[in-house]
Amino acid sequence: MKFYPYILCLAAGVVLASCGGNKNAQQQGPPPPTAVSVVKVTRGSATYYDEFPATVTALREVEIQPQVAGNITGIFFQDGQRVRKGQKLYTIDPQQYRASYDQAVANLNVQKANLNRAQKDADRYNTLAQQDAVAKQLVDNANATLEAAKMQVAAAEASIQQVATNLKYTTIYAPMDGTIGISQVRLGAAVAPGSTPLNTISSDDPIAADIQVDESEISRFIQLQGDKSAVRDSTFILMLPSGGKYPYPGSVQIIDRAVDPQTGTLRVRIAFPNPQKQLKAGLAANVRVKNSTGKPELLIPYKAVTEQMSEYFVWAVGDSSKATQRKVTLGPRINEKVVVRNGLDEGETIVTEGTQKVREGAKVKVSDKL
Incomplete structure (x- = not known):
């Protein structure tokens, strides 16, 4: 009990201090701005640029496929070199096809000889028939034999064309100008129709970049395709994987025929000059397309x-x-x-x-x- 007055004094001091604190807080006012x-x-x-992921692709590309079976006996180019249309690329062992051709020619000569004999017999019997000197059945048989001989000659000529074509296919020529890739076969390798392509030739100047655009953008790209001034300005800019800009502007080359129903997008092919062969097919890049609200x-x-x-x-x-x-x-x-x-x-x-x-x-x- 003797400490009770002290406790009252302490409590009073706390109350007074609290009142004074609130008064000071009210005097401080709102915080500064x-x-x-x-x-x-x-x-x-x-004016801005829309950016589309793109894949660089050749405008023209041809796979070199063997048309006949056999072993590779000659390779007449360097991997990665530029080739011209009609340039000899590969040879396939022609021996069996040359032998088949010679056999077909010999068979044709035999059939021509048979035709000559059948023609003479038919002429002789038809002359005798005009004189009523031979039975009609013999005349009919002679004419039938002549027709069969003609068909045999036609069949032999078709056989020659087939084996001649096979013999021709033993030498493979470049179907277009372009850059040829690394050969997929070596000398002595056995090849056949339907097997792995021997090589691929692609054009590289100009070259293209394929992008997928939303179906709502189709009319815009059709308009850009017809805009000839877009070829000379920076409407289409290719951004390289390194982050740098490709120095030549592009233009719309091809708009695909149909929208993909699963993605609702349409493929658009943008062509770019490639004089230094800096762009290679398969390169992943981005295409920036200039846009403006007008x-x-x-x-x-x-x-x-x-x-x-x-x-x-x-x-x-x-x-x-x-x-x-x-x-x-x-x-x-x-x-x-x-x-x-x-x-x-x-x-x-x-x-x-x-x-x-x-x-x-x-x-x-x-x-x-x-």
């Missing part, structure tokens, strides 16, 4: 945008220097800026730096030192 950087919403040229658009710095749950927001500053969060609909991104479709008006002020410190309804202070 948040320092931010701002920018005015303006309209500008909305009118000035609202543009803001992309760094002013914050994303929340797949939605986009900016902080707008009103006349009283209070910040208000606005939901915006974005268009294409153009370098460090982005097009705003909805949510802002031209001339409004938005926060570009310091957005992480801003709160709804709080006052902000424009500062250039952030």
